[in-house]
Amino acid sequence: MATTEGPPRDAIDIVDVMAALGNRRRLEIVAALADGQERTCGVLRGQTPKSTMTHHWRTLRDAGVIWQRPHGREHMLRLRREDLEARFPGLLDAVL
Amino acid sequence: MATTEGPPRDAIDIVDVMAALGNRRRLEIVAALADGQERTCGVLRGQTPKSTMTHHWRTLRDAGVIWQRPHGREHMLRLRREDLEARFPGLLDAVL
Numbered sequence: 326m327a328t329t330e331g332p333p334r335d336a337i338d339i340v341d342v343m344a345a346l347g348n349r350r351r352l353e354i355v356a357a358l359a360d361g362q363e364r365t366c367g368v369l370r371g372q373t374p375k376s377t378m379t380h381h382w383r384t385l386r387d388a389g390v391i392w393q394r395p396h397g398r399e400h401m402l403r404l405r406r407e408d409l410e411a412r413f414p415g416l417l418d419a420v421l
Numbered sequence: 422m423a424t425t426e427g428p429p430r431d432a433i434d435i436v437d438v439m440a441a442l443g444n445r446r447r448l449e450i451v452a453a454l455a456d457g458q459e460r461t462c463g464v465l466r467g468q469t470p471k472s473t474m475t476h477h478w479r480t481l482r483d484a485g486v487i488w489q490r491p492h493g494r495e496h497m498l499r500l501r502r503e504d505l506e507a508r509f510p511g512l513l514d515a516v517l
Contacts, residue, residue, distance in 0.1 A: 339516060340445045347440025416515035420435060 330386075334408040337389035342413070345388035346420060351381050355390060358404035359421050366393075366400045426482075430504040433485035438509070441484035442516060447477050451486060454500035455517050462489075462496045 332338075346352055354369055370378045382400065385391045392403045409417055428434075442448055450465055466474045478498065481487045488499045505513055 340443060340448055342443075343439050343448070343516070344443025347436060347438075347443045349436045352436055352439070413515045415511040419509045419512035419515055420439070 331392060331405075332387070332389040334389075334405075334411060337405075337408060337412050339413060341388035342390060342409070342416070345384050345390050348381070348384075350377075351385055352420070354381060354385065354402075355404060355417075356421050358391065358402060359406075359417070361404060361406050363401045363403045365396065366402055369402060427488060427501075428483070428485040430485075430501075430507060433501075433504060433508050435509060437484040438486060438505070438512070441480050441486050444477070444480075446473075447481055448516070450477060450481065450498075451500060451513075452517050454487065454498060455502075455513070457500060457502050459497045459499045461492065462498055465498060 346355065350373065357369055358364060366378065366382060382391070382393055382402065386393045389405060389408065392405055393400050395401075404417075406417060442451065446469065453465055454460060462474065462478060478487070478489055478496065482489045485501060485504065488501055489496050491497075500513075502513060
């Protein structure tokens with residue numbers, strides 16, 4: 326699957342992940358993606374301004390928390406559950 | 422035990438905890454306190470400037486990650502392991 330960039334599994338850094346999750350809106354996004362299904366950014370955005378969400382997507386993607394791939398005029402987003410579970414077993418269950 | 426302020430267990434917020442741990446120096450401090458023993462701030466500070474560490478202690482304390490109590494001219498610090506485990510089971514094990 327083609328995706329915009331993000332770290333490979335082995336390069337996911339716990340500090341980046343913690344910082345990415347240390348924000349209520351981003352933690353809500355991760356919770357909304359917890360089932361592992363892809364969703365469009367539009368569905369997840371709600372009433373939050375697009376520019377704000379663009380920052381959140383980038384933070385989550387660069388930390389290795391989500392995959393983001395172009396899909397028409399939107400993006401599809403998916404939690405990197407398997408990668409996070411492999412790197413930091415139990416983390417998502419503890420947080421969500 | 423008299424301590425400087427920090428949230429009671431039930432008020433510890435996962436967002437604050439994640440944000441507090443989303444910093445390499447603070448994560449090192451938490452790792453150094455992982456055994457649950459009290460340590461002086463001086464021992465943990467290493468070569469980091471005092472003012473920088475004061476910010477880190479406050480962030481960790483206000484998030485409910487550590488207890489901090491005066492001890493002569495220093496502070497004693499202790500990880501709130503039981504409180505964090507009660508609130509977010511498995512989190513510390515996943516992170517440390």
